[in-house]
Amino acid sequence: MESNAPTRDISDVVIRAEGLRKDYTMGSEVVRALRGVDVTIRRNEYVAVMGPSGSGKSTFMNLIGCLDVPSGGQYWLNGQPVSGMTENALARIRNRELGFVFQSFNLLPRASALDNVALPLVYARVPKKIRLERAAAMLEKVGLGARKDHRPNELSGGQRQRVAIARALVTQPALLLADEPTGALDSKTGEEIMALFGELHSQGQTLMVVTHESDIAAYAQRVLFLKDGVIERDELKRN
Numbered sequence: 001m002e003s004n005a006p007t008r009d010i011s012d013v014v015i016r017a018e019g020l021r022k023d024y025t026m027g028s029e030v031v032r033a034l035r036g037v038d039v040t041i042r043r044n045e046y047v048a049v050m051g052p053s054g055s056g057k058s059t060f061m062n063l064i065g066c067l068d069v070p071s072g073g074q075y076w077l078n079g080q081p082v083s084g085m086t087e088n089a090l091a092r093i094r095n096r097e098l099g100f101v102f103q104s105f106n107l108l109p110r111a112s113a114l115d116n117v118a119l120p121l122v123y124a125r126v127p128k129k130i131r132l133e134r135a136a137a138m139l140e141k142v143g144l145g146a147r148k149d150h151r152p153n154e155l156s157g158g159q160r161q162r163v164a165i166a167r168a169l170v171t172q173p174a175l176l177l178a179d180e181p182t183g184a185l186d187s188k189t190g191e192e193i194m195a196l197f198g199e200l201h202s203q204g205q206t207l208m209v210v211t212h213e214s215d216i217a218a219y220a221q222r223v224l225f226l227k228d229g230v231i232e233r234d235e236l237k238r239n
Contacts, residue, residue: 024162048217051226099168
């Protein structure tokens, strides 16, 4: 049988999974959410993950995002084997290597845009002056430098998502992981957010977008289609 393991230099590999499985016990029933996923994602790839409800895409995202641990298989994030890490070690690698963007923004309502963006650097114990400088630079990068002192309720939905993206980028993560990032936005604002992702990709950022919308997946270079806990198709766009 032909191996799915990468044969090229792995120094540019951000995500590598081999035989990744996840089982859940629900009463007397065992639900096999992931049934052995093999995938390699390289630096500066832009990947969309699609699949119907129950396909395993949320479980896949949680494992890739180090929010859960696999039942079997191996997973390396930026060259580090994370499959068997403790919860504390997973929390550290999440903060260092991953940036998250969610449909519901997940911003602190009483904090300014600047303080929301700086929050991951607080956990990383970055000195206050440096973290505020870096947060301000990230807000400039997403076009919100002039709104840094505004709270979330003073911002539009698109602006709140830009704050969330700036927060995800402030630690300079190896992977930006977005879960239905346009789900709470109107179509025009959603297009603006996807255009921003395109700009970030052109600047070298590795991205993974989990979505059920084909028009959102169309922005990516590569699409993984999950079905019944396995990758049914792995499509690479041709330029």
